[in-house]
Amino acid sequence: MNEFAHLVSRPSRQIDYQTFDNRLLAYVLRYEPSFLTCMSCGGCTATCSAGKLTDFNIRRIGLMLRRGQTDKLAAEIDKCMFCGKCSLVCPRDVNIRNVVLLIKKESTRLHAENQKV
Amino acid sequence: MNEKLFVIPFVAGMALLFIILIVKGYKWISSLSKIDRLRLINALKSRRILQSAKDIFMECLIHRRIFKKNMVLGYMHMSLAFGWFLLIVVGHLEAFVAEKSLAVPFYLPIFFRFFETGKEFAGSKIFAALMDLLLLFVLSGVVLAWSKRFYKRLFGMRRTTRLQYGDQIAMTALWLIFPLRLLAESATAHQFNNGSFITQTAGSLFFNSNTASTLALPLWAAYSLALGSFFVALPYSRYMHIPTEMLFIIFKNAGIKLKKRTNSFTELAIYSCSRCGICLDNCQLNNAGIKNTQSVYVLKSIRNKNIDDEQLFNCLLCGKCQVDCPVGIDLTSLRITQRIESTLQYNASYAYLENQATTKAGLIYFAGCMTHLTPRIIQSMQHLFELAGEDYWFLDKEKAPCCGRPLMLAGQYDAAAKLIRNNTTQIIASGAKKLVVSCPICYKVFKEDYQLPGVEVLFHAEYILRLMNAGLLKTAPLQKRIIYHDPCELGRGSGMYEIPREVVKNSGQLIRIKNEQEHSLCCGGSLGNLKISQAERNLIRDSAINEYLSYQPEYLVTACPLCKKTFARNRNMVVMDLAELVLEASDEFIKRKKLKGNKVTNIRELETLIQS
Numbered sequence: 001m002n003e004f005a006h007l008v009s010r011p012s013r014q015i016d017y018q019t020f021d022n023r024l025l026a027y028v029l030r031y032e033p034s035f036l037t038c039m040s041c042g043g044c045t046a047t048c049s050a051g052k053l054t055d056f057n058i059r060r061i062g063l064m065l066r067r068g069q070t071d072k073l074a075a076e077i078d079k080c081m082f083c084g085k086c087s088l089v090c091p092r093d094v095n096i097r098n099v100v101l102l103i104k105k106e107s108t109r110l111h112a113e114n115q116k117v
Numbered sequence: 118m119n120e121k122l123f124v125i126p127f128v129a130g131m132a133l134l135f136i137i138l139i140v141k142g143y144k145w146i147s148s149l150s151k152i153d154r155l156r157l158i159n160a161l162k163s164r165r166i167l168q169s170a171k172d173i174f175m176e177c178l179i180h181r182r183i184f185k186k187n188m189v190l191g192y193m194h195m196s197l198a199f200g201w202f203l204l205i206v207v208g209h210l211e212a213f214v215a216e217k218s219l220a221v222p223f224y225l226p227i228f229f230r231f232f233e234t235g236k237e238f239a240g241s242k243i244f245a246a247l248m249d250l251l252l253l254f255v256l257s258g259v260v261l262a263w264s265k266r267f268y269k270r271l272f273g274m275r276r277t278t279r280l281q282y283g284d285q286i287a288m289t290a291l292w293l294i295f296p297l298r299l300l301a302e303s304a305t306a307h308q309f310n311n312g313s314f315i316t317q318t319a320g321s322l323f324f325n326s327n328t329a330s331t332l333a334l335p336l337w338a339a340y341s342l343a344l345g346s347f348f349v350a351l352p353y354s355r356y357m358h359i360p361t362e363m364l365f366i367i368f369k370n371a372g373i374k375l376k377k378r379t380n381s382f383t384e385l386a387i388y389s390c391s392r393c394g395i396c397l398d399n400c401q402l403n404n405a406g407i408k409n410t411q412s413v414y415v416l417k418s419i420r421n422k423n424i425d426d427e428q429l430f431n432c433l434l435c436g437k438c439q440v441d442c443p444v445g446i447d448l449t450s451l452r453i454t455q456r457i458e459s460t461l462q463y464n465a466s467y468a469y470l471e472n473q474a475t476t477k478a479g480l481i482y483f484a485g486c487m488t489h490l491t492p493r494i495i496q497s498m499q500h501l502f503e504l505a506g507e508d509y510w511f512l513d514k515e516k517a518p519c520c521g522r523p524l525m526l527a528g529q530y531d532a533a534a535k536l537i538r539n540n541t542t543q544i545i546a547s548g549a550k551k552l553v554v555s556c557p558i559c560y561k562v563f564k565e566d567y568q569l570p571g572v573e574v575l576f577h578a579e580y581i582l583r584l585m586n587a588g589l590l591k592t593a594p595l596q597k598r599i600i601y602h603d604p605c606e607l608g609r610g611s612g613m614y615e616i617p618r619e620v621v622k623n624s625g626q627l628i629r630i631k632n633e634q635e636h637s638l639c640c641g642g643s644l645g646n647l648k649i650s651q652a653e654r655n656l657i658r659d660s661a662i663n664e665y666l667s668y669q670p671e672y673l674v675t676a677c678p679l680c681k682k683t684f685a686r687n688r689n690m691v692v693m694d695l696a697e698l699v700l701e702a703s704d705e706f707i708k709r710k711k712l713k714g715n716k717v718t719n720i721r722e723l724e725t726l727i728q729s
Contacts, residue, residue, distance in 0.1 A: 049519050050519075082529065089490070093650070095649075095651070097647055098648055
């Protein structure tokens with residue numbers, strides 16, 4: 001019976017809004033409001049140059065950002081090569097390249113801030 | 118009270134200015150790197166100092182580059198700069214002759230008419246007439262400067278720079294100096310008859326003997342005050358460019374260049390900006406309603422130390438602004454240097470990059486990320502390689518890192534270096550002698566930042582032209598009117614204008630347009646801009662398309678996949694890449710030879726078919 005995957009218990013995937021860290025998301029939305037229109041279609045991931053070389057998934061970056069998984073995000077975003085194909089194929093005209101730049105900038109700052117504390 | 122005291126504002130202002138200039142100049146020169154300092158010393162010793170002197174005369178006094186842009190604007194700058202310079206020189210000569218000595222108080226030539234009332238000396242009448250003439254010359258510039266505030270069009274400008282307080286104070290002082298000088302000299306001339314055709318006439322026009330004697334001293338004092346306030350405001354205003362530009366020219370002629378990090382030369386370049394606003398009209402961001410990120414405002418923000426990413430990264434890096442910059446500042450490099458400084462904290466490591474399998478080949482084709490979004494270009498290039506019978510390896514057919522240029526445009530040079538190292542290893546390992554790229558963004562970085570000994574980097578236009586010249590690719594010119602759009606990275610970025618045009622001429626009817634080559638338009642799709650929205654990009658693109666449509670072309674041909682992709686979103690124009698055009702012209706050639714229906718895969722088969 002325990003060979004069925006759906007029966008294996010996984011760590012909880014619920015988002016706890018008491019501890020939800022939305023600083024990064026708020027920062028990105030402030031400077032790149034077009035991110036709000038993202039519908040997670042995955043077009044960006046399909047074309048991504050970095051995604052062909054590694055398991056980098058730009059669509060998942062958007063999900064992590066919305067879930068406030070800042071630490072995981074900072075490590076993941078480093079794989080992006082900035083070529084800009086994602087912005088060009090985006091059907092909602094999200095300026096994804098700027099989203100990546102903003103994430104890099106703010107997560108570096110947040111990381112330094114957390115270190116101080 | 119000693120009436121001579123009125124010179125104090127001038128003397129104090131001058132002294133303060135000198136102290137500030139000496140401190141700044143010392144700081145700039147002393148913080149140069151060792152090698153740059155050697156360059157500077159060598160340049161001062163060699164003949165290049167004469168070149169610098171000539172450049173300083175032509176640019177700082179005559180304003181040759183502004184004359185090229187617009188005659189009236191050039192005259193305004195020349196009359197103010199060169200006229201004032203001559204006033205100082207001739208004024209000093211006059212004082213030396215009058216005093217028969219070189220040791221005159223340094224304020225004497227400035228207020229000469231006040232101190233020398235009615236003294237006759239050798240050529241005094243000629244000097245007086247000459248000084249009046251020069252004053253008239255400068256005043257004509259001042260009048261033009263006033264009218265420029267109301268009627269920019271006369272000066273060939275649609276926009277002028279929004280000024281900050283320091284600029285406004287200094288500008289008001291500058292505008293007042295010469296009219297006050299005229300009034301003061303006229304009043305004295307009316308009293309003592311020591312003027313000439315301008316001052317004497319103005320004296321009898323504005324004053325009677327009563328007002329002349331009461332107003333003379335206050336007017337001279339006002340003139341002194343205007344001079345003093347101009348000198349005090351100068352280091353905090355755009356007029357700092359007057360002393361800085363001279364040093365900038367000497368540094369530039371010594372071979373000192375902008376580095377990847379800010380240094381004293383960067384600061385010198387920033388202070389040399391005169392905020393003339395000539396870059397404003399060239400900027401296509403105006404078409405998208407973006408009005409605060411142009412080069413002049415970015416330089417201003419850097420100087421005021423309040424630059425932010427929103428301003429810094431909102432620029433297409435098309436390089437149009439620096440084409441007409443009268444100071445000759447490398448505005449694109451300067452902005453990229455600032456971007457490097459702004460992103461130093463987060464350069465990625467790309468630890469996942471590993472050496473992929475390489476294929477031995479004589480020629481490598483690197484399509485680049487952008488070409489992968491325009492499959493027609495890839496197909497055309499592959500077709501061309503087959504026609505030419507090349508033994509080639511398509512390096513990034515399945516997967517390969519980016520060339521690194523997009524990272525560089527975003528300022529992340531350290532990260533780009535990792536990609537460059539990885540790609541270099543791959544290219545060298547394949548043993549190829551040629552590297553063909555079909556994207557100008559890749560071309561620029563391969564040409565400038567890769568160390569590829571024994572490998573020739575070719576842009577596809579160069580490669581195609583070689584095939585044509587070698588007779589390996591035969592084309593028949595199409596009966597189509599074609600506009601060639603210069604991609605920014607290829608034209609202004611790498612200086613390649615004529616080669617693609619040659620290719621187009623062999624394949625169709627090339628029409629020449631107004632804004633081409635150095636002044637060519639940007640498509641609006643540039644990877645240099647990280648902040649612009651798609652809607653704003655569309656506005657820039659459409660304004661470019663509308664300009665092209667006025668020439669009624671049938672094809673818009675470009676040599677950049679990104680330009681093609683950007684333009685293709687507008688449905689009013691048939692857009693294609695050079696490679697596609699060439700293949701169409703090659704098909705036309707075959708058709709004309711009545712060879713349609715015969716399957717031709719390479720040039721040798723084609724030749725036998727033509728012969729049979």
